[in-house]
Each structure stands twice: as C-alpha cells, then as structure tokens.
Amino acid sequence: MSFPKFSIIAPVYNEEQTLPVLYPRIKEVMEQTGEDWELVLINDGSADRSSEIMRELAAQDPRVRPVIFARNFGHQIAVTAGLDFSRGEAVVIIDADLQDPPEVILQMIEKWREGYEVVYAVRAEREGETWFKLFTASLFYRLIRKITDVNIPMDTGDFRLLDRKVVQVMNQMRERHRFLRGMSSWVGFNQIGVNYRRAARYAGETKYPLKKMLKLTWDAITGFSYFPLQLATYTGFFAAGLSIFAIPLVAYLRLTGSQFFFGQATTLIAVLFLGGVQLISLGILGEYIGRLYDQAKGRPLYITREAPDMREVNIENVP
Ligand code: UDP
Ligand code: MG
Numbered sequence: 001m002s003f004p005k006f007s008i009i010a011p012v013y014n015e016e017q018t019l020p021v022l023y024p025r026i027k028e029v030m031e032q033t034g035e036d037w038e039l040v041l042i043n044d045g046s047a048d049r050s051s052e053i054m055r056e057l058a059a060q061d062p063r064v065r066p067v068i069f070a071r072n073f074g075h076q077i078a079v080t081a082g083l084d085f086s087r088g089e090a091v092v093i094i095d096a097d098l099q100d101p102p103e104v105i106l107q108m109i110e111k112w113r114e115g116y117e118v119v120y121a122v123r124a125e126r127e128g129e130t131w132f133k134l135f136t137a138s139l140f141y142r143l144i145r146k147i148t149d150v151n152i153p154m155d156t157g158d159f160r161l162l163d164r165k166v167v168q169v170m171n172q173m174r175e176r177h178r179f180l181r182g183m184s185s186w187v188g189f190n191q192i193g194v195n196y197r198r199a200a201r202y203a204g205e206t207k208y209p210l211k212k213m214l215k216l217t218w219d220a221i222t223g224f225s226y227f228p229l230q231l232a233t234y235t236g237f238f239a240a241g242l243s244i245f246a247i248p249l250v251a252y253l254r255l256t257g258s259q260f261f262f263g264q265a266t267t268l269i270a271v272l273f274l275g276g277v278q279l280i281s282l283g284i285l286g287e288y289i290g291r292l293y294d295q296a297k298g299r300p301l302y303i304t305r306e307a308p309d310m311r312e313v314n315i316e317n318v319p
Contacts, residue, residue: 002036004035004063004088007038008091008105010022010041010042010082011042011079012046012054012078013050013207014048016046016048016049019050019054019057019096022098022202026094029103029106038064038086039063040082040086041054041064041066043066044078051068054068070305073301077178077301078302079158081304083171089164090161090162090163095159097201098201101197108161111194115190116192117191118163119192119194120153120184121159121195122153122156122195123156133206138155140213140217141154143217144182144217144220144221144224148220148221149224151185152182157181160181166189175223178223179223229284229288
C-alpha cells in the first residue's frame with residue numbers, strides 16, 4: 001500500500017461550525033502541492049454534530065480519515081492520536097478553528113524540502129484575542145523558557161510540520177502528561193520557524209479556558225524540569241542559613257536585656273511561614289508522585305470509538 005506524502009492532523013472539539021470550512025481550505029492548499037495527502041481529524045469527545053460532519057466528509061473524500069474518541073481526552077492527547085494514525089512523510093499539526101491559516105503549510109513544506117525536520121510556526125501577530133489571553137500566553141512562554149531545560153521557541157503553538165523521523169521518535173514517548181511543543185523541540189534534528197499572523201477563531205469559542213492553560217503550563221514544567229522539587233531544597237538552605245545567623249543574634253539581644261524579639265507574634269509568623277513552605281513542598285512532591293502513578297498504571301493514552309482500519313495504519317507508528 002502506498003502512503004500519502006503529507007498528513008494534516010486537526011484535533012476537533014465541538015467544531016461543527018468550523019469543520020465544513022476547514023476541509024475546503026485544507027483541500028485548496030494541499031492541491032497546490034501536487035502530491036498525495038490525507039486529513040486526519042480527531043474528534044475529542046465533542047457533544048455537537050462534529051462526528052456526523054466528519055463521517056460525511058470521509059464519505060465524500062476518502063482522504064479524510066476520522067478518529068473518534070470515546071470521550072474528551074484533551075487537545076494534546078487528540079494530537080497524539082493524530083500522530084499515531086498519520087502515514088505521511090511529513091505531518092502537519094493544525095488547529096481545527098482556522099486560527100492557523102492553512103496557507104502557511106506551503107511555506108512549511110518548502111522548508112521541509114530544504115531539509116528541515118521540524119518547521120514550527122511563530123505567531124508574529126494575533127487577531128481577535130483578549131488582552132488577558134495575550135498576557136497569559138506571553139507569561140506562559142517566558143515561564144517555560146526560564147524554568148525548563150528544553151529550548152522552546154517563543155510564541156509558537158502546536159501548529160508545525162514534523163518529518164516522519166521526528167514523528168517516530170515522538171510516538172515512542174508515551175508520557176501521559178504531554179507537552180508536544182516541548183517534546184518536538186527535545187528530539188533535536190534541524191528546526192526552523194516561519195512567521196505567520198494568527199487569525200481570529202472562525203466560529204465558536206475557545207476550548208482552552210484558564211484552567212486548561214494552567215494544566216498545560218504545569219504539565220510543561222513538570223514534564224521538562226525538576227525545578228519545583230529543587231525549590232524545597234533552596235528554601236530549606238535559605239531558612240537554615242538564616243537561623244544560623246539569627247540564633248546568636250537573638251541570644252545576644254536577650255542577654256543584653258533587649259525586648260526586640262519578645263512576644264508570640266514573632267514565633268507565630270515564623271511557624272506559619274515554615275509550615276506553609278513545608279506544605280507547598282509536600283504538594284509539589286505529590287504532583288510528581290501523582291504523575292509517576294499515572295504513568296505506572298500504564299493505561300492507554302486514549303480510547304477510540306471509531307478509527308481507521310489497523311491494516312491502513314503505518315505500522316511503524318504503533319508503539
Ligand atoms: N481541542 C480539543 N480538545 C480539547 C480542547 C480543544 O481537541 O479539550 C481542539 C479545538 O477543537 C481546536 C484546538 O484544540 O481545534 C485548539 O483549541 P482552541 O482553539 O479552543 O484553543 P485556543 O486557540 O483558544 O488556544
Ligand atoms: Mg483556537
């Protein structure tokens with residue numbers, strides 16, 4: 001069986017309004033490449049008509065391959081399933097809401113043909129987003145870059161092209177709490193960015209509320225660094241160092257009759273502060289242990305209700 005040259009994968013969560021527009025836009029762009037392509041749509045447990053629309057599109061055009069999840073597993077897992085079912089020599093991850101203009105794919109393919117294995121899209125401008133989203137997004141990238149040890153390019157999302165070699169490595173990384181941008185940067189290879197203008201959502205509203213953003217940030221930090229664990233060590237050394245100086249000072253003051261450190265308030269504050277630091281450290285430890293536990297259970301990353309026939313899956317993808 002011959003596999004298509006390019007795979008486009010788009011995660012779909014309640015996108016009934018955007019799907020009928022996404023397909024023709026992708027088709028128009030991909031026809032310009034003069035190569036075979038496929039569009040893998042992953043329905044991440046949508047409650048609307050997304051599944052029906054996906055099936056209709058697949059019936060019209062066999063290049064559309066629907067993967068339908070049994071429930072909502074989250075955007076990063078949906079994209080992972082897309083990578084598992086993709087068969088192309090180059091794979092493009094794109095949002096289904098048309099915030100990532102499909103036309104940029106052509107620029108990515110050009111870079112891929114020059115020999116780059118990861119081509120990520122850099123958001124040079126964004127339209128139609130609130131200042132709050134822009135502010136939190138910028139904070140997110142800065143924080144991740146400071147704390148983690150992978151060099152994640154600034155202002156990039158999951159919109160990117162990955163060479164088959166990269167997809168194969170990423171498919172072997174079965175971590176449950178996934179941060180795909182970090183993973184695709186961690187693998188190395190030749191990477192380059194292309195600039196684009198991030199459009200406003202075509203229809204509907206964001207499925208990434210603050211809660212999900214925070215979870216992604218936390219997954220990114222815990223997935224790529226021990227820094228939060230080390231914080232306990234640092235504060236421990238700081239508090240111990242402080243007390244080494246404070247003990248002789250307080251003893252001296254007491255002996256010379258000073259009333260400076262008298263009263264319960266000083267003790268209470270110190271106890272509360274250290275109690276707080278200890279509980280936070282325990283909590284952070286708990287976060288890492290919880291992730292270890294999730295990983296140890298070894299459950300599948302996702303469950304599909306409907307997926308392409310296994311005989312039509314690139315067998316090298318299956319971990
Ligand atoms: N998405 C998903 N599962 C989710 C949330 C989002 O598959 O639990 C999809 C969504 O349909 C879209 C993409 O992920 O194609 C990006 O989501 P969204 O546009 O809501 O995020 P934003 O662009 O606002 O950050
Ligand atoms: Mg969006």
